[in-house]
Amino acid sequence: MNDDFPLGLLFGLLLLLICLSAFFSSSETGMMSINRYRLSHRAGGGEGRAQRVMRLLGRPDRLIGVILIGNNFVNNLAASIATIIAIHFFGDVTGPAVATTLLTIVILIFAEVTPKTYAAVKPDRIAYPASLVLEPLLKVLYPLVWLVNAISNGLLRLLGVKNIEGDGDNLTRDELRTVVHEAGPLIPRRHQAMLVSILDLENVTVNDIMVPRHEVSGIDLDDDLDDILAQIRTSQHTRVPVFKGDINNIIGMLHLRNAARFLSRGEVTKAAIVQEAREPYFIPESTPLHTQLLNFQKQKRRIGIVVDEYGDVEGLVTLEDILEEIVGEFTTDVASQDQDIHPQEDGSHVIDGTANIRDINKSLGWQLPTDGPKTLNGLILEYLESFPDGPVCLAIGPVRMEILEVRDNLITAARCWQSVRRTVAATT
Missing domain, CATH: 3.10.580.10 (CBS-domain)
Incomplete structure (x- = not known):
């Protein structure tokens, strides 16, 4: 090791191995963090790089296998070269300890945390170019990858995992609703409301x-x-x-x-x-x-x-x-167009007993229960459990009501307003 050329070559090789380690680390995070739905859309549109990434993600066990084989190989080789260099400078006793400490810090910062964080934030910038290397590398290392996967998949079956193919993440209706809400400015708020309404039609x-x-x-x-x-x-x-x-x-x-x-x-x-x-x-x-x-x-x-x-x-x-x-309603102002709802100057509303509860909620932004009676008359009678003999006041959630008129066992009008306090009570 007295010749500077081999030592310089080792330093260069060590730097290359650290870069390769960063590549494999960022590739793993980027491939697993990429938006599957955007990827599927691009692949369906004929984008070649998206189709290539989709093929790799189709078998995540093989993809992870080739990435980890490459990552572990370069890390172990980098550790061996770092040890040789450290022994040259610090001796046989101190050298291995110094190499382990310094290489751990270097790999942690430059080959793990930094590239993985970047790949998590910008997965598209990592996954697409990385697939150019990973796909041919998978073909070259396929026998070794197959052996490693055969052993690991056998262990997974013992743990109850039988299907290891990446068939995509199927969204439930509630999860899809969350995706629509989290789309932010990508989907106008009005369109979000329409999409959510379509999902709610089944209910x-x-x-x-x-x-x-x-x-x-x-x-x-x-x-x-x-x-x-x-x-x-x-x-x-x-x-x-x-x-x-x-x-x-x-x-x-x-x-x-x-x-x-x-x-x-x-x-x-x-x-x-x-x-x-x-x-x-x-x-x-x-x-x-x-x-x-x-x-x-x-x-x-x-x-x-x-x-x-x-x-x-x-x-x-x-x-x-x-x-x-x-x-939504085809009128510009639902509350003003609804003949069953009559706004008052004090902020309350005189509502006909035959008014539909869903229409009331949509018009006034209230949350009256809709899983029982369909009309305001039916809702009030359900809470009172009897026909009122005269004026009655009650509260259903945050909405307070005063019965104004009862005719032929039908509540024909009630004054309603929303209060801050949430009480459920009835008084005569």
């Missing part, structure tokens, strides 16, 4: 958004023909149900555009109205919205009659109602 049934039967405006064939014609001419709806005597006896759905056919004739009969009506489309009340949306598309329908388990009509639901659950 909402047609019974939650339907127009209840007492609010359904239809054509009763038992009425006088003049009254029916006046109703058709002044109707604000595009499609109306046609029934006889009772809404449970629905004959069909009349599109008012088709009404022009018999209105243009000199004589209009009820038979002509029935002839233009389309066969009704019935929907079970427990049908989830995402299923009904597909059913509307499949059946080429825009409106359906909601029935309960006994076949009685509960109300009707339209395609527009479901779309509003996704994109």
